[in-house]
Amino acid sequence: MTPTTPAPGSEAKSRFNAALEEAKAGAAALKTEAGQKAGAYREQAKGKGEDWIAEAKSYGADAKVKGKELAVEGKVKASEGIRSLGQVVSENAHVVDEKLGAKYGDYARTASRTLSETADKLDQKSVDELGEDAREMVRKSPAAAVGIAAFVGFMLSRLFRGSR
Structure with a gap:
C-alpha cells in the first residue's frame, strides 16, 4: 500500500476550518458572556431605577x-393680617367721622366688621376647603380669576422690588 499524500492546500484548508471553528466557538462564548453581563447590568439598573423612584416618591x-x-x-398669617386691618379700620372710624362725616364712618365700621367676619370664616375653613373654594371660583368666573392672579402678581412684584 502506498501512503496517500495529502492534496496540495488541504492542510491549509483544514487549519483554516479549525481556526474558523475555534473563532465561532470563541464568538459564541463571548456572546454568552456579554448576555450574562448585560443581564446583570439590566438588573442593577432596574434596582437603581426602583431606588430612584422610591426616593423621588419620598421627596x-x-x-x-x-x-x-x-x-x-x-x-393663619392671612387671617391675622385681615383681622389686624379690620381693627385698624375700626380704631380709625372716629377719625373718618370727624373728617368726612358719620356716613363714611359707618362705612368704615361696616368694612371693619366685614374684615373681622372674613378672618373668622378663614379661620374656620381648612386649607383643603379653601383650595376647593378657589377651584370652584375659577370654574365659575375664569376671567375674574385671571384678573385677580394678575393683580396679586403685580402686587407681589412691587413688594419684592421695593424690598431690595
Whole structure:
C-alpha cells in the first residue's frame, strides 16, 4: 500500500476550518458572556431605577407635607393680617367721622366688621376647603380669576422690588 499524500492546500484548508471553528466557538462564548453581563447590568439598573423612584416618591411626600404646613401657616398669617386691618379700620372710624362725616364712618365700621367676619370664616375653613373654594371660583368666573392672579402678581412684584 502506498501512503496517500495529502492534496496540495488541504492542510491549509483544514487549519483554516479549525481556526474558523475555534473563532465561532470563541464568538459564541463571548456572546454568552456579554448576555450574562448585560443581564446583570439590566438588573442593577432596574434596582437603581426602583431606588430612584422610591426616593423621588419620598421627596414628593415630604414636599406635600411641607407644602401643607406652609399653606396652614399662610392661612393663619392671612387671617391675622385681615383681622389686624379690620381693627385698624375700626380704631380709625372716629377719625373718618370727624373728617368726612358719620356716613363714611359707618362705612368704615361696616368694612371693619366685614374684615373681622372674613378672618373668622378663614379661620374656620381648612386649607383643603379653601383650595376647593378657589377651584370652584375659577370654574365659575375664569376671567375674574385671571384678573385677580394678575393683580396679586403685580402686587407681589412691587413688594419684592421695593424690598431690595
